[in-house]
Amino acid sequence: MPEREEELSSGDALKQDLFLWLQTMSIALVVLILLFTFVGRVVGVDGSSMEPTLQNGDLLLLQSIAYTPKQGDIVVLTKPFGQVDGAIVKRVIAVGGQQVDIDYDAGTVSVDGVVLDEPYIKEAMVEPPASSFETITSVLVPEGSVFVMGDNRNRSDDSRDTRLGVVDEQYILGRAVAVLLPVGRFGLLERPVYS
Structure with a gap:
């Protein structure tokens, strides 16, 4: 028993x-x-507009709650425009109250009169053909909005295109804080410091 x-x-x-x-x-x-x-949320990168920083297929972790956009952040937007459908991943170049000026001849972007040091961009920026879309070369970003660009400037639909323009902060899902996958690219995403 x-x-x-x-x-x-x-x-x-x-x-x-x-x-x-x-x-x-x-x-x-x-x-x-x-x-x-x-x-937080998890979002996949679709396309090459953020190369070399992000690659097509990267899986990102977003900070969604209590987030205020800052210059240099990589953000995910949901504002539809043109042929773009779904989430858009871009870098915040300027926030509300800042003046953006783009000089295609010099290949530079200035914010409040200071040329940005952008070691993360893929290649020198060239002006898109006039037939592609109407471009914004100078804008004062309204409060509560951001001006965004892809790191792969010559392959990015972004705030330079009048169809998107400046983006109201309500369309921001969050800030990308890390690449989760693929495992070989796992790591935190750092915000650049502009002088």
Whole structure:
């Protein structure tokens, strides 16, 4: 009889361990769902407009809650325009109250009269053909809006295109804080410091 009691108690112990494991996994799943719903999100990069900083297919972790856009941040937008559908990943060049000037001849972008040092861009910027779209070369960004550009300037639909222009902050899903996948590109995304 003592052997039978021992069998039952080990069977009960196994059931108890399984129940505890399921309970822990359920709580962890609920916490993850709440975190990704209210605090952060995961978004995939679609296209080459942010190369070399981000690659097509990269999976990004976004900071969504309590976020105020800052110059240099990489953000994900939801504002539809032209042929673009879905989330758009761009870099904030200027925020509300800042003056943006683009000099295609020199290949430079200035904010408040200071040329930005942009080591992250893929190649020198050239002016798009006039038939492509009407471009913005100078703008004072309204409060509550941002001016965004891709790091791959010659392959980016961004705020230079009048169809998008400056973007109201309500369209920002969040700031990209890290590349999650692929594993070989895993890491934090740093905001550049402009002088």
